[in-house]
Amino acid sequence: MKKVVFLIAALGVSDCALAQATPNEGWGLNVGAGGLMSPTYEGDDSYRVSILPNIQLTYGDDFFASVQEGVGYRFINEDTLRAGPIGRLKFSRGEDGDQPFAVTGDDTTDLRGLGEVDTTFELGGFVEYEIGDVTLGAEARKAVSGHDGAVLDLEASWSGRSMALGPPLIWSFGPRVRVVDDTYSQAYFGVTPAQSVAAGLPVYSSGGGVYSYGLGGTAILPLDDRWTMVAFASLERLTGDAVDSPLVQLRGSEDQATLGLFVSYRLF
Numbered sequence: 001m002k003k004v005v006f007l008i009a010a011l012g013v014s015d016c017a018l019a020q021a022t023p024n025e026g027w028g029l030n031v032g033a034g035g036l037m038s039p040t041y042e043g044d045d046s047y048r049v050s051i052l053p054n055i056q057l058t059y060g061d062d063f064f065a066s067v068q069e070g071v072g073y074r075f076i077n078e079d080t081l082r083a084g085p086i087g088r089l090k091f092s093r094g095e096d097g098d099q100p101f102a103v104t105g106d107d108t109t110d111l112r113g114l115g116e117v118d119t120t121f122e123l124g125g126f127v128e129y130e131i132g133d134v135t136l137g138a139e140a141r142k143a144v145s146g147h148d149g150a151v152l153d154l155e156a157s158w159s160g161r162s163m164a165l166g167p168p169l170i171w172s173f174g175p176r177v178r179v180v181d182d183t184y185s186q187a188y189f190g191v192t193p194a195q196s197v198a199a200g201l202p203v204y205s206s207g208g209g210v211y212s213y214g215l216g217g218t219a220i221l222p223l224d225d226r227w228t229m230v231a232f233a234s235l236e237r238l239t240g241d242a243v244d245s246p247l248v249q250l251r252g253s254e255d256q257a258t259l260g261l262f263v264s265y266r267l268f
Contacts, residue, residue, distance in 0.1 A: 028058040034262025040108045045253035048105040083127040090120040110251040113198030120146025149184025173217040181208040189245035206241040226266045
């Protein structure tokens with residue numbers, strides 16, 4: 001399982017929105033699956049469709065855990081303010097470009113010679129503040145394995161509900177920005193002298209800063225008291241040293257789009 005699974009988390013499929021769609025005061029467990037279309041790797045210009053499992057464990061509106069959302073706890077959980085620790089898992093990027101759950105396309109050869117970025121576990125904290133229908137969010141994380149870098153995600157989302165379809169359609173939409181440090185940027189977009197020889201790319205030192213910016217949206221539709229459908233989409237543009245990397249300039253694209261549709265069933 002590669003990076004493609006982790007992309008769901010970056011698209012705004014928030015645990016808060018899912019909790020609103022399927023409220024539960026005690027332990028809750030949702031299982032499901034869906035399809036995801038995304039770049040083969042960060043910065044690629046080729047896309048693949050994958051069929052992925054989805055398992056979410058919650059306790060009330062405080063604790064949440066899943067591959068997509070990470071593991072977190074809201075120590076502060078007020079009407080307009082939520083904050084707490086979070087951990088996220090980012091799967092490895094291998095030279096072979098393999099994606100076990102992919103159902104379309106071929107494995108990319110773009111990454112041969114660039115080495116593997118091991119599976120990463122990131123630890124940090126998050127804060128969300130609501131102003132009417134707008135939620136401002138920030139999440140800072142530091143890797144303790146894998147890429148060993150640091151990530152800061154900032155977003156603003158406008159959300160609401162529509163009863164046009166019968167069940168309440170919960171939607172959100174807004175901009176997002178990601179900032180990374182030198183270590184993260186070098187891991188995914190740098191090219192060392194040894195990698196240059198093996199991969200046929202120019203040597204490149206990639207620094208940190210604003211990594212990407214874009215827009216994302218999510219729609220959550222409870223089909224009944226147990227079934228829920230989630231659709232999401234995002235369009236992001238790489239910037240800074242990431243977009244100037246020879247991996248992007250010679251083999252990829254600065255524009256990154258993602259589409260997904262998932263269905264889940266609440267067991268309890």
